[in-house]
Amino acid sequence: MPVIVKEPKEQVKKPQESFWKRMTRHQLFIPLAALALLVLFNLIADPSFFAVSIKQNSLGNPVLSGNIISVLDNASELVLLAIGMTLVTASSGGQDISVGATMAIAGSVILRMVCGGQVSADSPCMPILLAVLIGIFVSMAFGAFNGALVAYFKIQPMVATLIMFTAGRSIAAWINNNELPIMNDVSFKYAGTFLPGIPVPTPIFITIFMVIVFWALLKFTNLGLYTQAVGINANSSHLNGLNPQMIKLLTYMILGACVAVAGFIRVSRSGSINYSRIAENIEMDAILAVALGGNSLSGGKFNIYGSIIGAYVIQFLTTTLYKYEVPSTALPAYKAVVVIILVVLSAPVVREKLSHMKRTAGKTVKEAT
């Protein structure tokens, strides 16, 4: 009973599923589509959303101003957190919910260093870069603490980082003896506002720099391969010579570094700190950015650019809602609606259905003609 292999059938099949399917299957499809939708909505509703003008800032320098600039500027901290969070998610299959609190710690450390322990300082007590490096170091140490709990004590990431989530802001206040130090020197605010003579907000440059750093890290080291391998199958990674615990710890420390830079940008914007309010609830946005980017929150394969786009989508949405004068108390509810739609659309089940629907629709059209 030999069966005749029907080759042509296969050839017909292939091109049919290719374009739409390949596009919708691509991980970046949902975040990019969401971004495109937001842009489209604003274009139709009020094209002036995209207007960029030149205004005088408080120092009298001409700077760019407009919604689009504010999206790019304000998303900076979130983008940095999303990058680190992606790596942590990939390697450990869980998220660090203490990033907001750790941002407060890093910001507090940096302010303490530049103010030299005074409540109000007019000139930095040490080079700002050195203070930032110390902030990064401290933040990485806290990352190592979280990472060690996750990697060596095998505590679920959310539980392990709950400790710093709870204690972080108190520690931040304690670092400055519960004072609210203010740095008055204008150079301290360069990183959070504008460099003299440059009309583009500095956080945008810092973000670009950090994205390039991580692009290089992923390209010129095995960070990506190792974190994914460990996240997918730690046993197998171990038998291939990797040290899964070490790699998990490393990703938490990398996130720590990202958090410190984000914390620096945040304190640099105002030159001061409010321990209980700084970067409040940002951990949820960071996790959301990772999910919006099409990354599985249970770890394994990741696409860091998805998370970055996800972060911009969230900020774009926030800014759009502000623009339409949604009261800030109602903002989370509006955001939640949009987020639900995006997350449901990016769920594998729905995506499978979508691409299937499109395919059968295409078929019936073909049959009709």
Add this chain to the structure above:
Amino acid sequence: MQEGAVLEMRGICKYFPGVRALQDVDFTLREGEIHALMGENGAGKSTLIKVLTGVYPKDGGEIRIKGVDGAVSIHSPQDAQNAGISTVYQEITLCPNLTVAENMYIGRTKGNLTNWKEINKGAAKILETLGIPASPRQQLGACSIAVQQMVAIARAVDMDCKVLILDEPTSSLDEQEVEKLFGLMRDLKAKGVGIIFVTHFLDQVYEVCDRITVLRDGGLVGEYVIEDLPRVRLVSKMLGKELDDMADIKKDVCTAEVSVDGVPVLEAEGLSSSAGIKPFDFSIRKGEVNGLTGLLGSGRSECVRAIFGADHVTAGTVKMNGKPVKISKPLDAMKHGIGYLPEDRKGDGIVGDLSVRENIILALQVMKGFFRPFSRAQAEAFADEYIKLLEIKTASSDTPVKSLSGGNQQKVILARWLLTNPQYLILDEPTRGIDIGTKVEIQKLVLKLASEGKSVTFISSEIDEMLRTCSRLVVMRDRKAVGELSGENLTQSQIMATIAGGDESCQ
């Protein structure tokens, strides 16, 4: 439907991106028969089963079941269960963190209230009648793989099914357990249950089956009554060509001469590990193929894991080429030119979501170092070379390795270690759950490696296979090496006697 049939599948088609997994496959299962589904890796057996059980939606064809008018639509495993189709998969798909009883009844209790007492009692009864050494309240993950497999079968059997699918159920069972399972299958057959039996063990097929359906490359080759299809013809149907590979291999063995003198490539003394292996001595020479044999749980895997540094080594010394070396973690072993293909392909071997390419280069990449990744082109070249060399069936090197069939996954892991060019390769059950064609390929590969001067330790539950490939056998029992056989002692009966132990064994 045909007279007496409980299940009819007609013209089943299934496509995956770039792969035609099933093409117009027909399959008929009659009442009270055990029907073997045979084919090589990637022939489409598992896909056909998954279409039947609603795991994959089918792209064409129809399924009919006795007692139901017209074609049935099966969209989920739940539908299949309701239609009277029960399945035991090759890889255990139960929940290791639940108890044995919970696993047996999960998804089958009616209403919202669960009577745990009743469930535990019911489970205990089934376990007892089937002679499965597990307690209902025991956590499943704490049982051996064999017991877990039997629990999965017990679950399926208890579900009062018309069609029972056993997908490689025997690959992790020892002979007695297999016998027990066969007894069970015959009982069910007498009750009129139709059983689909997917296996790679030809002996088992001829022992229990009534009919054979052979698939090849996603297409149907044919359906045969077992008396009409002698083994040699079955193998040639599966491979699609006439050959007698077994004879070839035996000839090869004679040519693989091992130098008895010289310094051993690896020599371990008094090695023991945290996995509970008693101190053992072990050595292997250049170009030698030796084997570790013994029943399940006799400590074969723990032994080689200790050599590779996969478990925490608690005592003992290891010398390589006469020089003492310290192997405390897998990377140390890899740097000394040792490769290890683990027993549990899914749990310890493949990195499922990563591509075939990434899986192949992983070990070599780790040895090369964190800051020196291979370029894409280089990785591509390595992957393509080994995909071709080992004839790995994959749509591309970008395909996630988890979508490959079991045998091809195993080849990917083999490729990974061959790429590191090891001087000593440990293969722990490399042929488990893979088809006869690939088995022969792997055995040939082992002998080829030995002839190139590499040393190989080969672990298998199949004594035939060990006799064909190994020149020396270490026999394990109760986590202890209890004997060593070579030369004329290397016979099936002698091995059996040593494994079984007793007075004549060398204590």
